[in-house]
């Protein structure tokens with residue numbers, strides 16, 4: 001039996017052998033995992049044992065941000081070979097479903113997703129996955145970078161919804177891994193300037209290393225006041241809400257120009273009250289995103305071309321044998337931690 005990082009129940013992890021379904025279907029590949037990133041959702045399951053309707057009621061392997069090497073291919077697979085380095089899209093839809101057929105496979109109700117109960121994740125040395133959801137990594141993209149494609153994909157999805165035009169000015173609320181990747185994705189999509197707000201200065205210091213990304217420190221006034229100053233009172237063209245904090249939605253319209261666009265990326269835990277009239281009177285559009293569809297290739301291209309450098313966002317790396325310590329560290333939520341990754345055994 002393979003060894004895996006198992007969430008037994010809230011606040012109880014073990015690194016142990018577990019029976020996992022690992023038979024290779026004809027359209028699937030076997031991937032030896034190299035690097036797995038820890039996501040906010042993994043930490044949330046660890047701390048609370050549930051996210052909304054998804055409840056951990058049986059032991060579950062964590063992890064859904066993976067890069068690795070193909071070690072076996074199913075009989076019908078023509079797109080990948082043994083030895084290919086890949087990153088893996090963790091959601092598996094029914095590609096014949098109605099949602100899939102309109103191009104929105106991320107919204108297929110029958111979609112299964114790694115480390116979302118009852119489905120196991122990828123913090124184990126080998127995984128079996130449909131070949132069509134494994135994407136070859138160019139030599140210039142490392143496994144650590146490849147494991148960042150999954151969170152970056154969320155941001156590419158949001159950027160696509162926002163229909164950014166060259167020279168747009170964007171605001172990002174929240175400077176966790178998603179907020180920082182969102183700022184980079186917005187810049188790579190043509191925004192001349194991206195302003196980013198977070199109550200923790202240390203996160204903004206990381207953002208400030210990048211050209212065109214401007215931190216909005218809390219000590220300098222409200223985000224709305226600072227955006228007003230920066231844009232001559234006009235407001236930003238696009239806002240990406242990446243904090244998931246209910247407070248972020250209060251007065252959110254004040255940050256935008258007339259006709260501007262909000263994309264809700266972060267997922268609030270509880271229902272959020274919003275001033276719809278404040279959006280209506282200035283025709284501000286509100287888009288939402290749930291994961292992603294058809295964006296992995298774009299995310300890989302941005303990493304391979306060097307347009308997005310995720311290096312400064314990987315702030316901690318642990319060996320698989322120390323993955324419980326990695327989760328305990330991630331659960332502390334330290335201001336200096338952005339993305340913690342786990343390096344799998346060779």
Ligand SMILES: [Zn+2]
Pocket residue numbers: 039040041064065150151
């Ligand atoms: Zn994730």
